[in-house]
Amino acid sequence: MKDTVVKPRRRGRMRLLIGTACAAALVVSGMVIAPSAHAEADRYLSSNQTGTHNGYFFSFWKDSGNASMTLRENGRYSSSWDRSTNNWVGGKGWATGTRRTVSYSGSYNPGNNNTYLALYGWTRNQLIEYYVVENFGSYNPSSGAQRMGSVTTDGGVYDILRSQRVNAPSIDGTQTFWQYWSVRQQKRTGGTITTANHFDAWARAGMQLGSNHSYQVMATEGYQSQGSSDINVWEGGSGNPGPSPTGNPGNPGNPGQSNCTAVLSAGQQFGDRFNLNVSVQNVSNWTVTLSLHGGQSLQNSWNASVSGTTGNITARPNGSGNNFGVTIMHGGNWTWPTVTCRT
Template identity: 35%
Template sequence: MRKRNSLTGVTRKVTFVVAATLAFAGTSGLTGCKKNEKTEPETTIAQPPSDKAVASVESYQSGTHNGFFWSLWKSDGATGTVNYANGIGGNYSVNWNGFNGNFTCGKGYSVGSPTYKIGYNLGAYSNSGGGTFGWYGWSRSPYYEYYVNETWGAVSPHDGTYLGTFETDGAGYNVWTRWMTGKNIDGGDGFRQIYSSRVTKTSTGQNHTITFANHYNKWQSLGHTLGQLNIPAIMVSETWGTNTNGNINCTIWAQ
């Protein structure tokens, strides 16, 4: 979570959703801080690079592959190498070297849903910068940016107001929220960020499940009900920082 001391930059999110909306307009109308389970975690602020305020985009690619929506975004002025590849089915991989800036990529669906149950296997994960890996999307009316963070890079994404801990799918999750004063996905002012982060980072090489309804319902019980989810939702891999390196390989499937 970046956005001026958060997981992701506001301009990146606006660009991601606007570009994805345009991509699907013709067919569908369209972020390392270890937490101790059952204890309130400390607030760790991850400062983004100054270029996160840039309101332009260097590149955005998206499409469909084996029935999944996929996207790759890089911030304006980013340098270094990023190599994204779609694999068989719900698999994708990305590796980067000497990267300066911010990128996001992943596979998922062209529209979100509170009932999605996602299976995933994180075959490999390394990230020397900030960022996160997990389920990600937006809602409208009201505007929310949401995450289910399964693991993260060397810089912790956790920030905002801690709302508590709950268990689902065999893991503990800490819930955080905060109000953001930047632009929402439609260019208006302000939106709220809500996210669940695993108490302990997910393991690699094993099958895991994200029952998104459990997060959706928990957030709702805490007074944060998501709005319309007719916006792409993806198993996101994100990184930001200076001279970062990493490698991620992930496969997702519907449970």
């Protein structure tokens, strides 16, 4: 079958929140592409693209600003964005959705911002947009939807909801369609999503998916916000096929139990540099690594012992608590560093 390329729409939750749509996304329908025999190098994205990378389908879209995504080994991607971006979304997964079991791990830094992390997809032959929301920031993406019940799966309780879009952009142009939601009550960033359990729970609530599945990705999205993520996704309920992007060993058997979390938030911004605040959570003995992008360098730091000036810089406690800050000379690149944390 010839692949279909469509430029449809603003993303679902953001449409639910603001009631307008002007986004673009590219959709590829077809068979899942097997992993490449030769690993591809990291690929940096700052403009709208879809395709495959190291055997995984990827999608990246933004309408403006400094959002970016780096495709890494296997199903891993990292992203960062700031308030210059109105709306962006991106992730890795599969060109064709199904009842697969999906596992993921990594770091997600929403702060008190309008952003979320979700398994996201579409069906045709009934046109449906669906979300399994694992984590979110200041706005619950189901706030404007109709509650249809709940489902307990994968160690947590998810609220089941639906909302209808009338004459709105979709993967097939302007249409009227339903959005289906499973929103996890206990937020997490890592674990297993048994997709079939959500599909079946939606069906029991009278929410039938279409028979023709389009793409299915583990996506990060932000709207008029700032944040970062570093996510690794793979198929199956246990075992991480690639290195954990958090720097911690993945533990899919005990979802969401990450010992160390580092959350970035914005500080002051100047013409040639910007400040970032880092809050370390859950542990007091930690090592935080900030991976600076090309052209960036560390100018200053406070409340931590920091080593390095370019590339990967490392911070450790110095007796000033679990909150520290850095000043980054941007060198023409305003993208926030990728942050990882380990004990």
